Amino acid sequence: MSITSQLYPVAVLLALLLGLAVGKAWERYKLRDGRWIDRRRLRETPHYMLGLNFLVDNQVDQAIEELTQAASTGSDALEIQMILGNLYRQKGQVGRATSVHQALLQRPDLTTLEHAYVLLCLALDFRHAGFIDRALEAFQEVVRLDPENRYAYVNLQKLYEEQHQWPEALQVREQIARIDNGRLPEDQQILGFLRNEIGAAQARTGNTAAAARAFSAAIDVDSGTVPAYLNLGDLREGERQLPAAIAAWERLTDEVPDRAYLAFDRLDRAYRVSGTPHRFAELCERVIARNPQDWRARLALARHREAAGQAQAAFGLLLDALPHNPHALALHQATWQVLSALGFAPDLVRRYMDLSRDAVFYLDPHVCxxxxxxxxxxxxxxxxxxxxxxxVEERMAPAKDTVSADALTEGT
Ligand SMILES: [Zn+2]
Known part of the structure; x- marks a missing residue:
């Protein structure tokens, strides 16, 4: 198990804990000093601090033991009970976590914010146990009691996304963007993707007008919403509005050049149907001029040239592309196809072999x-x-050492 995946639940717990200790909420609790925990009395037993230290060390069992002892020194220790419940959840004892948190909710003297915090823990229990409806209900109640609770909104958004309830997820993300006050670019990006999903769902039900509006809105909220351009173009193509489809796909190549290749097949086809196949070559050349490392534009142009009977030109383009991504299987396949069209001329095969000798083969790797x-x-x-x-596309450094590798081989 990786270190990050081990530490993640603890980080969440600590965030909750620290959020209680130093956050805005604490300022409000401080006014009622001593009602949550009698901290002085807690410090007189070693269990509280020991428990926190075990928590930091990710020693959950020991933390539970010490915090249970600490809780027994004061029956009003709401905060410790809450953490204990969360620790049970982390250990996978969700039933136990749920009953601890539900018991806390029964206390008659909870303030609104205390109620919201306990409910948040309970909602996380439900989510962990897979009780989607009860989790949704609990998170909604949390944000009703505490409308600035970003963590609860984020959980709500993810739950709605898992249920493919895109309009609800969008509404929640808009609340998060409101809390973030427009400071986070990721808000715009997520709003764009959610609007795109709404459009895709509408397109599937045949509501093309609403779908088109949703795709356009996705692009307006974040011009980097790549699938919205593709979907909008596909929609227009389906309505036999080819110029509008081409416009949507071309806009993608302008706005997000490093994802331009996603529209290549569509544009190649659409230009041909429109009787203007030369526009595809011009587009690829524009993309290559803007980013000389773009091996996908070279590959697309090579295929285009080969289909037009210009195998030599195609071969040159592929050889230019290979050093930029030597482990792209698609490039090698296209190269062999062109070599076949050129009768496997030995000098051409040798040029290709020299370039590809040290390449490592993957299909077309992407990595989160x-x-x-x-x-x-x-x-x-x-x-x-x-x-x-x-x-992102996973890249290895181009094979620069071909010459020295050759020298080594000759030397042995
Ligand atoms: Zn990931």
Whole structure:
């Protein structure tokens, strides 16, 4: 198990704990000093501090033992009971966690915020146990009692996303953006992706007008919402509005050049149907001029050239592309196809072999920047950590040492 995955639950617990100790809420609790925990009395037993230290060390069993002892010194120790419940949940004893938190909710003298905090713990218990409806209900009650509780909103958003309730998820994310006060670019990005999902759901039910509006709104809220351009174009193409489809896909290549390749097949086809196939070559050349490292534009142009009978030009493009991503299997496959069209001329085969000798072969690797999850295809939401737009192309350094490797071989 990795260190990060071990520490993550503890980090959440500590955040909760520290949030209680130093957060805004604490300022409000301090006015009622001594009602939560008689801290002086707690410090007289070693169990409280010992428990916290075990918690920091991720020694959950010992932490539970010490905190249980500490709690027994004062029956009013709401905060410790809450943490104990959370520790049970972390150990997988969700039933026990739930009953601890439910018992706390029965206390008659809870303030609104105390009530909200205990309810938040309970909602996390429900979510952990897979009781989606009860978790949703509890989180909603938390944000009703404490409308600035970002953590509860984030949980709500993820729950709605898991249920594919995109409009509800969007509404929740808008609340988070309100709390963040427009300071976080990730808010715009997530709002864009959620609007795109709303559009995709509407397109599936045949409501194309609403779908088109949702895709456009997704692009307006964040011009980096790549799938919205693709979906909008697909929708227009389905309505036989090819110029509008081309406009949507071309806009993607302008706004997000490093994802331009996602529209290549569509544009190549659409230009051909429109009787303007040369526009595809021009587009690829524009993309290459803007980013000389773009091997995908070279690959697309090479295929285009080969289809037009220009195999030599295609071969040159592929050889230019290979050093930029030597482990892209698609490049090697295209190269062999072109070599075949050129009759496997020995000098061409040798040039290719020299370039590709040290390449490592992967299908088309992408990796999540957040959790390192690997996928052959580009994903918009990570199946492991559920973050949006975290996938990047995994690249290895181009094989620079071909010459020295040759020298070594000759020397032996
Ligand atoms: Zn991930």
């Amino acid at each position: 920047r957040r959790c390192r999850y690997r996928s052959t295809e580009l994903l918009w939401q990570c199946p492991q950590c559920h973050e949006w737009n975290t996938f």
